[in-house]
Each structure stands twice: as C-alpha cells, then as structure tokens.
Amino acid sequence: MRNFQYGTPTRLIFGKNAIENLPEVLRSLGKKVLLVYGGGSIKKIGLYQKVMELLKDFQVTELSGVQPNPKYESVLAGVKICKEQSIDVVLAVGGGSVIDCSKAVAAGAKYDGDVWDFLAHKAQCKAALPIVDVLTLAATGSEFDAACVISKTETNEKTGFFSKSIFPKVSILDPEYTFSVSPLQTAAGAADGMSHVMEQYFTEESSLLTDGLCEATIRALMANAKVAVKEPENYEARAELMLACSFGCNGILSLGNSRSGWPCHALEHALSAYYDIAHGVGLAIVTPHWMQLVLKKHPEKAMPLFAKYGVNVFGLDSAMDKKQLAEKAIEATAAFYKEIGLPCTLKEAGIDNSRIDEMARHIADNEGLDKAYMALDLADIKEILTASL
Amino acid sequence: MRNFQYGTPTRLIFGKNAIENLPEVLRSLGKKVLLVYGGGSIKKIGLYQKVMELLKDFQVTELSGVQPNPKYESVLAGVKICKEQSIDVVLAVGGGSVIDCSKAVAAGAKYDGDVWDFLAHKAQCKAALPIVDVLTLAATGSEFDAACVISKTETNEKTGFFSKSIFPKVSILDPEYTFSVSPLQTAAGAADGMSHVMEQYFTEESSLLTDGLCEATIRALMANAKVAVKEPENYEARAELMLACSFGCNGILSLGNSRSGWPCHALEHALSAYYDIAHGVGLAIVTPHWMQLVLKKHPEKAMPLFAKYGVNVFGLDSAMDKKQLAEKAIEATAAFYKEIGLPCTLKEAGIDNSRIDEMARHIADNEGLDKAYMALDLADIKEILTASL
Numbered sequence: 001m002r003n004f005q006y007g008t009p010t011r012l013i014f015g016k017n018a019i020e021n022l023p024e025v026l027r028s029l030g031k032k033v034l035l036v037y038g039g040g041s042i043k044k045i046g047l048y049q050k051v052m053e054l055l056k057d058f059q060v061t062e063l064s065g066v067q068p069n070p071k072y073e074s075v076l077a078g079v080k081i082c083k084e085q086s087i088d089v090v091l092a093v094g095g096g097s098v099i100d101c102s103k104a105v106a107a108g109a110k111y112d113g114d115v116w117d118f119l120a121h122k123a124q125c126k127a128a129l130p131i132v133d134v135l136t137l138a139a140t141g142s143e144f145d146a147a148c149v150i151s152k153t154e155t156n157e158k159t160g161f162f163s164k165s166i167f168p169k170v171s172i173l174d175p176e177y178t179f180s181v182s183p184l185q186t187a188a189g190a191a192d193g194m195s196h197v198m199e200q201y202f203t204e205e206s207s208l209l210t211d212g213l214c215e216a217t218i219r220a221l222m223a224n225a226k227v228a229v230k231e232p233e234n235y236e237a238r239a240e241l242m243l244a245c246s247f248g249c250n251g252i253l254s255l256g257n258s259r260s261g262w263p264c265h266a267l268e269h270a271l272s273a274y275y276d277i278a279h280g281v282g283l284a285i286v287t288p289h290w291m292q293l294v295l296k297k298h299p300e301k302a303m304p305l306f307a308k309y310g311v312n313v314f315g316l317d318s319a320m321d322k323k324q325l326a327e328k329a330i331e332a333t334a335a336f337y338k339e340i341g342l343p344c345t346l347k348e349a350g351i352d353n354s355r356i357d358e359m360a361r362h363i364a365d366n367e368g369l370d371k372a373y374m375a376l377d378l379a380d381i382k383e384i385l386t387a388s389l
Numbered sequence: 390m391r392n393f394q395y396g397t398p399t400r401l402i403f404g405k406n407a408i409e410n411l412p413e414v415l416r417s418l419g420k421k422v423l424l425v426y427g428g429g430s431i432k433k434i435g436l437y438q439k440v441m442e443l444l445k446d447f448q449v450t451e452l453s454g455v456q457p458n459p460k461y462e463s464v465l466a467g468v469k470i471c472k473e474q475s476i477d478v479v480l481a482v483g484g485g486s487v488i489d490c491s492k493a494v495a496a497g498a499k500y501d502g503d504v505w506d507f508l509a510h511k512a513q514c515k516a517a518l519p520i521v522d523v524l525t526l527a528a529t530g531s532e533f534d535a536a537c538v539i540s541k542t543e544t545n546e547k548t549g550f551f552s553k554s555i556f557p558k559v560s561i562l563d564p565e566y567t568f569s570v571s572p573l574q575t576a577a578g579a580a581d582g583m584s585h586v587m588e589q590y591f592t593e594e595s596s597l598l599t600d601g602l603c604e605a606t607i608r609a610l611m612a613n614a615k616v617a618v619k620e621p622e623n624y625e626a627r628a629e630l631m632l633a634c635s636f637g638c639n640g641i642l643s644l645g646n647s648r649s650g651w652p653c654h655a656l657e658h659a660l661s662a663y664y665d666i667a668h669g670v671g672l673a674i675v676t677p678h679w680m681q682l683v684l685k686k687h688p689e690k691a692m693p694l695f696a697k698y699g700v701n702v703f704g705l706d707s708a709m710d711k712k713q714l715a716e717k718a719i720e721a722t723a724a725f726y727k728e729i730g731l732p733c734t735l736k737e738a739g740i741d742n743s744r745i746d747e748m749a750r751h752i753a754d755n756e757g758l759d760k761a762y763m764a765l766d767l768a769d770i771k772e773i774l775t776a777s778l
Contacts, residue, residue: 001403001404001564001624001628001629002404003403003404003407004401005400005402005403006400007400007401011396012393012394012395012396012644013394014395015390015391015393015645016392018392175390207625207628207629207632208605208609209605209629209632211605212601212604212605212606212609213602213606216598216600216602216604217602219601220596220598220601223597236596239596240390240598243596243645255632256632
C-alpha cells in the first residue's frame with residue numbers, strides 16, 4: 001500500500017426533502033449568494049422555484065445557462081459577478097457541469113489573475129469562496145470532491161484542477177431531483193460513475209480492501225442503472241446511483257493504490273472537447289476498446305486485472321482461464337452499456353472519422369498516456385479511436 | 390435508503406514515516422501540546438522519543454498511563470492540565486483508548502461543567518480543543534470518527550458520546566507502529582473492527598452498495614488478520630488492517646442504512662466494564678452466541694442476513710438453503726476467531742458465571758436492546774452470556 005493523504009470535508013445531506021436544510025446551511029456562510037444553474041431543467045421540475053422560496057432572506061444573483069462540459073466563458077462571467085458584487089457563497093444547483101463551473105468561479109473570485117492559470121497548471125488555487133450544491137444528476141462525483149473540469153471551445157481544450165479549497169462545504173442530495181433525468185442521461189451518468197471507479201481499480205498496486213470497495217461500487221452502479229433507466233421514479237435505484245457516483249472521485253475507493261493515469265478519461269476528454277458529446281457516452285464507447293487494446297498490448301498487466309473484474313463484478317466462473325475471463329469481462333462491459341441504452345460507436349454519437357488523427361495527436365500531446373500504467377502511444381490511441389468508430 | 394447526514398473532516402496521513410508531518414500539522418493548531426499516551430509501549434518502540442524530538446519547538450505536557458477501556462480519572466486529570474495550562478492541542482499517541490481519552494479531555498477542556506455530563510447524555514458537547522493522533526493499534530476506528538467511550542470503574546459504567554467537535558483534525562497512521570502489537574491484541578483489534586462493520590451490516594434496511602462495502606471490509610479484515618497474527622511485520626497486512634479498521638465507525642460503510650442497535654457492543658460493554666477484558670476479545674466471544682440466539686428468536690430477520698453474509702463474506706454456496714447457510718456462516722465466524730487465536734469462551738478470558746445475572750440485568754437496564762432491530766430481553770441476554778461461558 002502506498003503512502004497517501006486523504007480528507008474530504010464536504011458534508012452530505014442526503015434524502016427526501018434534504019433541501020429544507022439549505023437556508024440554515026447558507027446562513028452560516030453569508031448573505032450574498034451566486035446561484036449557478038444550467039438550462040431550464042431546474043425550472044421544469046420546480047427546483048428553481050423551491051430554491052428561490054427558501055432563499056427569500058438572501059440576496060441572490062443568478063448565473064444561468066451553464067452548459068454540459070462547462071465553458072470558460074461561464075466561469076469568467078461568474079467570477080466577474082462575484083468580484084463586482086462581493087458574493088459570499090456560490091450555490092450550484094444542477095449536475096456536475098454546474099458544480100464544476102461553480103468551483104472554478106469560487107476559485108476565480110479569490111484570485112487576482114486569470115482563473116485559467118489554475119486550469120493550465122500555471123498557478124495553484126489556494127482559496128475560494130464557499131461552495132454549496134444541490135445535485136440533480138448522478139454522475140461526476142463533483143459534489144464530493146476537490147476537482148473541476150472546464151472546456152475552452154475555441155482551442156478544443158478540456159482541462160481541470162484540484163484544490164482543497166474547492167471541496168463543497170455542503171452537498172444536498174435528494175434522489176427525487178433525478179427522477180426527471182432521461183434514460184440516456186441516466187445511463188451516461190452511471191457510465192461516468194463506473195468509469196471513475198474503473199480508472200482507479202485497473203492499476204498496478206491495490207489492496208484486497210480497495211478492490212472490494214471498487215467492485216462493490218461498480219456492481220451497485222450497474223444493478224441500479226438497469227433499474228433506473230426503466231423506472232425513472234424508483235427512489236432506491238436513484239438513491240444508490242446518486243450515492244455511489246458521489247464516491248467516484250474523492251479517492252476513498254482507492255486509498256493507497258498506485259495511479260493508473262485515468263486512460264479512458266484522457267481519451268474521452270478529446271471526444272467531448274471536439275464534439276461536445278456527453279462525457280458518459282464517450283466513456284462508454286471508448287472503454288471496451290481501450291480494454292481490448294491493452295489486453296493485446298499489455299497482457300501481463302491487463303489480463304489478471306480484467307479477469308479479477310470479470311469474476312468479482314460480473315460473477316464469471318473463476319475456473320476459466322485468465323485470458324478467457326478477461327475477454328468475457330470486456331464483452332460483458334460492452335453488453336452492459338448497450339443494455340442500458342448507450343451508443344456503442346462514435347458514429348451513433350454523431351462522430352465520423354474526419355478528425356480521428358487530429359484528436360489522437362491532441363491526446364498524445366496533452367494527456368500523458370505514455371506514462372500511464374498501461375502506456376499508450378499515438379498509434380495505440382489512434383487504434384482505440386478507430387475501433388470505436 | 391434512509392435520509393442521512395454524513396461528514397468526516399478528519400485528514401488521514403497514512404504510510405511509512407507519516408509522522409514526519411507532525412510538526413507542520415501541530416504548528417497550525419498551537420504551541421502548547423498535551424501529549425496523551427498509555428503504558429510504556431510507545432517508549433519500547435521508540436515512538437515516544439521520535440515524537441519528543443519532533444516536538445522540540447513546542448511546549449509539551451504529558452498525560453500518561455491511560456489504560457485500555459480508558460478511565461474517567463484519566464479524563465479528569467487531562468482536563469485539569471488543559472485548563473490550568475491553557476493547552477492548545479491534544480496529541481494522542483496510542484490506540485483507541487488513548488484517542489478516546491484524548492477526545493473526552495479535549496471536550497472537557499472547553500466545558501465549564503463535569504465532562505461526565507456528556508457521557509451521561511445530560512449535556513451536548515459543542516466545542517473541544519483540536520485533537521491530533523498517532524495511531525499504534527488497528528481496532529476502534531476512533532482515529533476517523535466523532536465518538537469516544539469512557540469507563541467509570543466504581544460503578545461498572547462504560548458509556549460514550551458523539552460530537553462533531555471531537556473528530557481528530559489529523560490522524561497519522563503508520564502501519565509500522567503496529568508491528569510490535571502482539572498476536573492476541575492484533576486479533577482482538579481485527580475482531581473489534583469486524584464487529585463495527587457487522588453491527589452496521591446486520592440490519593433491516595441496507596443497499597446493494599452498503600452491503601458490498603461492508604462485505605469487502607470484513608473480507609479484508611479477516612484475510613489480513615490471518616496474515617498479521619503470523620507475520621507481525623508484514624507491512625501490507627498491517628496497512629490493510631489499519632485502513633479497514635479506520636472505516637469502522639464513521640458511518641461511511643452504512644450510509645442510508647437503518648440502525649441495528651449495535652447489540653454485540655451493548656453485550657460486550659458490560660463484560661469489559663465488569664472485568665476489564667480487551668473489547669475485541671469480548672466481542673469475538675459473544676458474537677457467535679448472539680448470532681445463534683437471534684437466528685432462533687428472530688429467524689425471519691436473521692436468516693436472510695446471515696445467509697447473505699455467508700455467501701458474500703465466506704464464499705458459501707448460494708445454492709444451499711438459507712437456514713443451512715445461516716448456520717454455516719455462524720460456524721465460520723466462530724472458526725475464524727479461533728483461527729486467529731482469540732479466546733472462544735468467557736472462561737478462557739477469565740470470567741466465570743458468578744456475575745452473569747448482574748451483568749445481564751445491567752445490560753437490559755442500560756443498553757436499550759429491547760429496541761434493537763432484533764430485540765433482546767433480559768432472558769435473551771442471560772442466555773447469550775451463559776452460552777458464552
């Protein structure tokens with residue numbers, strides 16, 4: 001087990017009507033609130049109205065229109081408001097994109113320079129306004145971690161930063177706010193949550209403990225995703241998806257593990273930066289092809305990992321030989337994504353072969369996959385993207 | 390899934406030489422340190438000397454001699470020092486008993502009344518001095534939770550309290566500091582850690598996610614306990630035990646679960662209050678007998694829980710009928726405790742039948758087991774204790 005430091009100070013308030021705690025939570029943080037949200041979905045489900053009613057004693061300024069794969073322009077707009085109006089607290093109401101945008105805004109509000117410095121890793125974020133969120137999508141885990149990912153459209157850049165300062169103070173998680181999430185978005189969110197765990201699990205050094213925690217989380221995500229895409233108002237399924245996704249990115253599932261390099265995320269970041277597709281959709285498409293390639297290229301590393309995954313996640317018969325187990329585990333993974341209704345090819349996601357070379361080059365140049373545990377070079381990246389077509 | 394609130398602000402610094410971070414950690418908390426420890430074991434392993442060397446720029450006052458099942462006298466002595474010397478931070482160096490004592494001291498230092506008010510639930514602890522610990526025993530999980538348990542010898546009372554204020558700020562966990570823990574203490578610590586998980590797992594409402602997290606933690610504790618009792622300097626085994634035990638009591642493994650009433654802890658608290666035996670030893674003795682009794686008295690509740698545990702923790706064949714699975718799971722649990730060298734009977738732990746009635750009455754009157762998920766009355770409690778003889 002490797003040395004590590006771990007701490008997640010975020011308080012989760014989870015369950016039906018958890019939002020009733022919002023005024024009390026905000027009261028301890030200030031009076032001037034920047035309310036950040038996306039399109040109209042929070043209005044459709046009555047959440048916007050509920051929040052405004054609860055915030056009647058606060059001074060609320062709004063930053064709306066935050067898009068999936070949140071854009072740097074929204075961050076800049078938010079920072080400007082925070083500085084001009086001396087905002088006390090940033091309240092994100094939405095999914096991971098809204099929370100990520102809010103984190104970058106909160107960091108930028110306490111920084112004299114350009115917030116892109118943090119995203120370009122030219123400066124370290126050391127302070128931020130307090131962040132509170134009301135989650136409406138089970139996917140990114142941003143509600144329980146210290147990371148944010150932001151996209152710059154004109155340069156096809158999608159990059160992130162970590163800072164203890166951007167842990168949400170409180171995350172309000174009411175599974176009922178995800179009842180209206182479409183089957184496709186639900187599936188994409190589950191695929192995102194699964195990928196976070198798989199990226200930590202498919203690595204060189206792990207323990208019986210972390211393996212078991214990861215496997216349990218993946219199994220729970222899969223079982224509950226299958227239910228939620230069919231029964232959108234199944235509270236238990238929505239609740240397990242929400243909770244399991246929250247564990248995805250704060251490191252609790254892989255304490256002491258070595259780092260894999262998060263290859264599928266690296267591959268997908270280019271897809272959603274170039275084509276603005278849903279992150280979870282991109283992950284579901286590339287993951288089985290990444291597995292195929294590393295099983296071929298790094299069999300001594302990949303085979304035992306995928307075989308273990310096949311047995312402990314899919315219940316495959318451990319008496320089979322490791323190669324067969326690994327292959328069947330890849331098939332089962334792809335079959336699961338298909339079963340929950342996700343696109344299986346780039347073509348289905350509206351992406352053709354015209355920019356494969358460009359994206360592969362961008363990934364090879366920017367994502368450090370040559371240093372991943374199962375290293376990938378430009379040719380490998382191109383092969384995975386091409387196989388994904 | 391039930392509504393819940395969760396937050397564990399403690400920072401874990403885990404691994405070899407983690408203690409080198411101690412001066413920096415303390416520097417942010419103050420200058421005057423109360424160093425709390427137990428007998429001479431931290432001197433034998435050179436840890437005391439190391440701590441004193443690292444604290445050469447601090448003003449250190451010592452509170453030593455904290456016993457297992459920490460006594461209220463130690464707490465009072467510590468509170469007196471904190472108040473008289475305006476201590477800034479309490480540094481616990483030891484196992485769960487030392488940390489629990491330090492928590493009560495830190496709480497008492499910020500309270501005008503008698504700290505027993507918190508333990509008797511007459512007052513709520515709302516502030517405490519900051520607590521930092523260096524852990525030397527994998528067992529209680531006190532290093533990562535907000536609880537402490539204290540004993541009053543003259544009245545055979547053993548009771549605890551919870552407060553957000555007593556989460557350690559930082560816990561320094563170096564598995565090497567547990568290399569010198571005897572096989573018996575190692576086994577008792579693992580049994581304590583296991584019991585924490587089982588008390589959360591054997592309950593009415595749980596989820597696929599929490600079941601999987603609990604099962605993974607129990608499996609990791611069992612596998613690594615078997616190694617550590619034979620190979621005391623096996624770093625990986627010590628590391629997994631330490632980390633897995635840390636998850637025991639902060640609720641992360643059972644988010645959204647209903648509460649079981651922690652019956653085995655309730656039973657054991659009387660044993661260690663009356664006879665001052667190791668908590669983990671008492672738990673290992675009573676647990677299989679508690680399982681036997683509830684399987685007989687509450688089969689509709691206990692049988693499916695124990696059957697699931699048998700399949701997912703011990704790998705029993707799920708094709709067996711549930712009753713057989715439950716019985717075999719109980720046998721496997723008892724066999725495991727025996728395999729790692731724990732006493733299997735109260736007699737082996739030096740306890741005869743002379744105070745069974747008195748202890749049973751004490752438990753029935755004070756532990757609320759009539760309200761546990763699988764309720765126990767006085768006769769049940771007496772039956773479990775008698776079967777444990």
